[in-house]
Amino acid sequence: MSNVSVNQQDSTLTVSISGRFDFNILQDFRDCYSEMAGSDMKFVVDLAQTEYIDSSALGMLLNMKNHLGSDDCAIEICNCQPNLMKIFTIAHFDKKFKFV
Amino acid sequence: MKVLVVDDQATNRAILTWLLEEDGHEICEAQDGQQAIDAYQEDDFDIVLMDVMMPIMDGLQATKKIKAIQADGNYVPIIFLTALDDDKALSQCLESGGDDFLSKPYNDAVLKAKIAAHMRIRELTQVITQKNQQLIEHNNRWQREQNIVAHIFNKALEHNLSECESLRSHIAPASTFNGDILLSAPSPAGGLYVFLGDFTGHGLGASIGTLPIAHSFDQLALRHLSVGEIAFEFNKMLSSMLPDYMFCCATILELNTLGDSVQVWMGGLPDAYLVAPDGSIRETICSQNMPLGVEHNEKFNKGFEVKQLNPGESVVFFTDGIIEAENPNGEFFEEERLLNCFAKGVKDPFSVILSQLEDFIQGAEQRDDISLVEVKSGPVVIKHNNQLSELKGYEGIYWQMNCDLGVEDIQRSNPVEEIMSVLGAQTLLRPNKDVIGLLLAELYSNALEHGLLDLSSDLKRSEDGFAEYYQLRQERIEALNDAQININCELLFEDETVLRIRLVDSGKGFEFENILDSDHEDSFGRGISLIRKVCKRVEYSNNGCTVEVDFPVSRAVVLD
Numbered sequence: 001m002s003n004v005s006v007n008q009q010d011s012t013l014t015v016s017i018s019g020r021f022d023f024n025i026l027q028d029f030r031d032c033y034s035e036m037a038g039s040d041m042k043f044v045v046d047l048a049q050t051e052y053i054d055s056s057a058l059g060m061l062l063n064m065k066n067h068l069g070s071d072d073c074a075i076e077i078c079n080c081q082p083n084l085m086k087i088f089t090i091a092h093f094d095k096k097f098k099f100v
Numbered sequence: 101m102k103v104l105v106v107d108d109q110a111t112n113r114a115i116l117t118w119l120l121e122e123d124g125h126e127i128c129e130a131q132d133g134q135q136a137i138d139a140y141q142e143d144d145f146d147i148v149l150m151d152v153m154m155p156i157m158d159g160l161q162a163t164k165k166i167k168a169i170q171a172d173g174n175y176v177p178i179i180f181l182t183a184l185d186d187d188k189a190l191s192q193c194l195e196s197g198g199d200d201f202l203s204k205p206y207n208d209a210v211l212k213a214k215i216a217a218h219m220r221i222r223e224l225t226q227v228i229t230q231k232n233q234q235l236i237e238h239n240n241r242w243q244r245e246q247n248i249v250a251h252i253f254n255k256a257l258e259h260n261l262s263e264c265e266s267l268r269s270h271i272a273p274a275s276t277f278n279g280d281i282l283l284s285a286p287s288p289a290g291g292l293y294v295f296l297g298d299f300t301g302h303g304l305g306a307s308i309g310t311l312p313i314a315h316s317f318d319q320l321a322l323r324h325l326s327v328g329e330i331a332f333e334f335n336k337m338l339s340s341m342l343p344d345y346m347f348c349c350a351t352i353l354e355l356n357t358l359g360d361s362v363q364v365w366m367g368g369l370p371d372a373y374l375v376a377p378d379g380s381i382r383e384t385i386c387s388q389n390m391p392l393g394v395e396h397n398e399k400f401n402k403g404f405e406v407k408q409l410n411p412g413e414s415v416v417f418f419t420d421g422i423i424e425a426e427n428p429n430g431e432f433f434e435e436e437r438l439l440n441c442f443a444k445g446v447k448d449p450f451s452v453i454l455s456q457l458e459d460f461i462q463g464a465e466q467r468d469d470i471s472l473v474e475v476k477s478g479p480v481v482i483k484h485n486n487q488l489s490e491l492k493g494y495e496g497i498y499w500q501m502n503c504d505l506g507v508e509d510i511q512r513s514n515p516v517e518e519i520m521s522v523l524g525a526q527t528l529l530r531p532n533k534d535v536i537g538l539l540l541a542e543l544y545s546n547a548l549e550h551g552l553l554d555l556s557s558d559l560k561r562s563e564d565g566f567a568e569y570y571q572l573r574q575e576r577i578e579a580l581n582d583a584q585i586n587i588n589c590e591l592l593f594e595d596e597t598v599l600r601i602r603l604v605d606s607g608k609g610f611e612f613e614n615i616l617d618s619d620h621e622d623s624f625g626r627g628i629s630l631i632r633k634v635c636k637r638v639e640y641s642n643n644g645c646t647v648e649v650d651f652p653v654s655r656a657v658v659l660d
Binding site for chain 1: 289324326329356534535537538542566570626627630634
């Protein structure tokens with residue numbers, strides 16, 4: 001099943017999502033960053049273990065960006081598998097987030 | 101040894117016979133040149149002792165004829181025994197084809213020594229003839245095998261994309277077999293994969309490794325693996341296959357559909373250059389990895405670099421055959437000459453490199469395989485392969501799949517996953533499995549959330565609303581009774597092979613126009629815009645309760 005985990009190291013907060021990235025993890029996902037608005041933290045979403053995303057995941061990522069009030073590409077998405085990258089690209093998310 | 105003694109004088113013949121039989125030779129006698137030829141044709145002799153002056157046919161003429169018969173490579177020495185001792189007569193003996201001469205009266209020991217010497221030459225000649233024969237046979241066999249292998253290689257490399265405007269290449273092997281290998285394949289998303297490899301050495305030995313690479317490249321491309329993962333797969337294959345001293349330097353590149361970004365994995369090949377539209381080098385991309393076939397699987401780094409490509413830019417890469425190309429003075433072409441080909445104002449560095457290289461080499465023998473590749477920015481258009489697959493068409497059966505989902509099915513879990521486990525097994529759909537899965541999921545969400553649950557996307561405008569939306573979703577699913585969603589998937593042919601997906605929900609409908617128009621930056625409305633991007637037809641009807649979309653399966657997903 002899906003699982004959200006957070007790891008804070010120095011000034012970088014990494015949210016790792018394993019399994020399916022959809023509305024079922026909405027609350028867990030929000031909890032990871034909701035207290036952090038306005039901080040100088042660097043945010044990274046690690047998709048190494050993510051198997052699936054849908055449009056609700058895209059919405060959740062946009063919410064995260066809006067909540068943190070960050071600029072385009074300030075949130076890094078890392079270890080995105082090609083099959084997921086395809087979906088991000090179709091949705092033009094490659095312009096909104098920094099993929100590393 | 102079998103000796104043919106030719107002399108018209110019976111006494112001479114008798115003396116020779118007596119003398120040579122003493123040494124264990126077998127003697128056959130002839131009285132004149134004609135008899136000698138007849139005897140020679142009937143029997144196999146090791147040596148001929150020939151008198152010059154004889155009736156009917158003299159020794160000179162007989163020698164000429166015998167040597168003519170001998171032309172098959174069987175060397176039978178002819179020694180003249182002659183009473184003549186003037187230089188002219190002796191040179192006539194040699195001109196007629198004689199191998200040696202001895203003036204009469206001869207010394208027994210000298211005669212025996214000469215015979216022994218010529219026997220050694222004959223034996224040597226026989227050995228050489230035999231070896232020659234073996235060489236000829238070997239060479240013929242090698243030629244045959246080479247033809248077969250060349251055929252296999254040609255076939256293996258044939259499925260390269262011959263017509264793709266994003267790709268330009270120059271390949272010059274040093275021998276029939278190329279240790280360099282250039283492969284290209286379309287990516288399922290509509291981009292382009294390019295593989296350039298250089299196996300240690302050149303010729304057949306180096307070529308061998310190209311076969312499995314060529315064979316599996318298309319498969320890996322079809323799985324839409326990242327360049328790093330392709331490198332990992334190749335490394336695994338080669339390290340288990342090649343001897344330790346053999347490996348493959350390689351560059352693997354994927355150009356995205358729009359042609360504005362490349363992913364690059366480099367292992368051991370010379371630097372690649374990102375070339376600006378004005379011909380100068382904007383960036384040098386260096387190899388970060390060991391060549392393929394060296395590193396252990398656990399240590400292998402699948403990481404790769406991503407470079408943005410602006411319009412008019414290109415990536416140029418090559419094997420070391422260019423830098424190490426030699427001219428007749430033994431000088432190398434070297435990196436500096438190559439770098440000089442890239443300069444502001446140079447219109448087409450690719451062509452400049454080739455012409456500079458040709459001027460430099462001046463026809464000197466090529467020592468190593470040379471490959472030069474250019475991948476250009478701009479949308480990927482692949483003519484050849486698509487036409488081919490369009491012509492062939494889909495040869496499988498057309499089918500339809502229908503599911504009626506009741507309340508329990510909807511409440512239990514996500515039925516899309518179950519449907520995808522069936523659809524995803526179809527070879528035809530597999531390359532686009534992820535996109536089709538997303539498509540179905542979005543269509544299902546819309547039918548469920550807007551059709552059956554009457555949820556409004558407006559809620560999702562605020563972040564709290566977003567959460568509330570999904571909260572409500574859960575509550576209303578649990579409260580559902582008497583609802584239905586029908587999902588119908590059909591593979592059919594209409595100008596091309598399409599997957600038609602139709603969903604009908606039992607809800608009271610919703611204002612689908614609003615949804616169709618939404619294409620904004622909000623955190624909702626992304627679903628339908630995704631659907632519209634990948635389908636060639638999206639139609640809502642029946643007050644929004646029915647949606648039908650056509651997904652072109654044989655086309656790769658084209659963005660924008």
